[in-house]
Amino acid sequence: MSDIQATRLLTPGPTPIPDRVRLAMAQPMIHHRKAAFKEALAECQELLQRLFGTSQPVLPLSCSGTGAMTAAVHGLFDAGERVLVVEAGKFGERWGQIAAVRGLECVTLSAPWGRAVSARRVAEALDADPSIRGLLVQISETSTGVMHPVQEMAAITRERDVLLVADGISAVGISPAPMDAWGLDCLLTGSQKGLMVPPGLSLLALSARAWARAERVRPSCFYFNLPQERENCLKNQTLFTSPVSLVLGLREALRMIFEIGLPALYRKQRGLTAMARAGVRALGLELFAPDHYTWGLTSVRMPADIPASAVVAEAARQCGVVMTAGQAPMKDAMIRIGHMGWVDWADLAAGLHALARALPRAPQSPYLESALDAWHAAMDHD
Ligand SMILES: *Cc1c(COP(=O)(O)O)cnc(C)c1O
Secondary structure (H helix, E strand, C coil), X not given: CXXXXXXXXXXXXXXXXXXXXXXXXXXXXXXXXCHHHHHHHHHXXXXXXXXXXXXXXXXXXXXXXXXXXXXXXXXXXXXXXEEEEEECCHHHHHXXXXXXXXXXXXXXXXCCCCCCCCHHHHHHHHHHCCCEEEEEEECEXXXXXXXXXXXXXXXXXCCCCCEEEEECCCCCCCCCCCHHHHCCCEEEEECCCCCCCCCCCEEEEEXXXXXXXXXXXXXXXXXXXXXXXXXXXXXXXXXXXXXXXXXXXXXXXXXXXXXXXXXXXXXXXXXXXXXXXXXXXXXXXXXXXXXXXXXXXXXXECCCCCCHHHHHHHHHHHHCEECEECCCCCCCCEEEEECCCCCCHHHHHHHHHHHHHHCCCCCCCCHHHHHHHHHHHHHHHC
């Protein structure tokens, strides 16, 4: 790289890759059915179960996060069954689209973008329609920066014959979502967000009762066969050819995560979130998710006269910081600052500075001081 400044990726996936992970992936190829690779999968398995907070196997699948969402819907429900879909953003919509292709009947619980759906509304919808067999929800809705109250929702679904399927793609490794303790029936994530690995690998775990369902559902596609995938997983194998290099990268990333420890990791993520929110407010901008906000990214509502895509482009040009605008229909109305994975306070300070430089108006107050104060306050707190 000949540039005088580093490029900093502050996007909600893919996220920056630590050097240790990049080097692990640069190893010569090994064969996916031989001992060295089985050892790598075994080590990943032990660490993934700790990360997911489950005693069940965590299946590695060769696909992006949407593939794991697809595998969950096809593996847990038969065509014609009814599911409740929490839809308050782009990824909630995606649950609905996947369920529709599977031939499920969807009951939709929506909320305006920027707001969470309450557990009370889930309970009311399930009371009103006892034929509903599943709840499809994001823990963190990456298109809006909202965190849905999935732990409270699980307290409701676990009392009923309703499987809670949680898209944790921008939550796992970012904020706590202990699967067994909360009573989630399916937790899934992708490699390119909190896990600090390139895109292309996803991870999925099922509860005991979800496995009982998965064994009864008629397979509807050849590639995603969860019971067969589990059989292979128990032998430290995958059903088809594993994405070998990504798994070696994942092993290194998981080692790093457990060297830091989950409590410290979550504390850092919470601190970065406090820092981003304080900085954005001090810049004179409005936060898009006012109360139920996620820890992996901060969404900023742009004033009508300042198009987000122009600001994002300017921040990249001037400061080398890559952020993202909104997703349709919020394209120019929102900026999303990613701070999940291998990102620290100094990266985020660079991001806030890039945002300030790219805005056509001067910041309202000393935004970096406010941001750094919030970071230190959060880190000193416990
Ligand atoms: C990124 C993301 C997805 C999509 O994942 P792909 O890897 O692009 O398929 C789905 N849901 C959430 C919550 C995400 O953050």
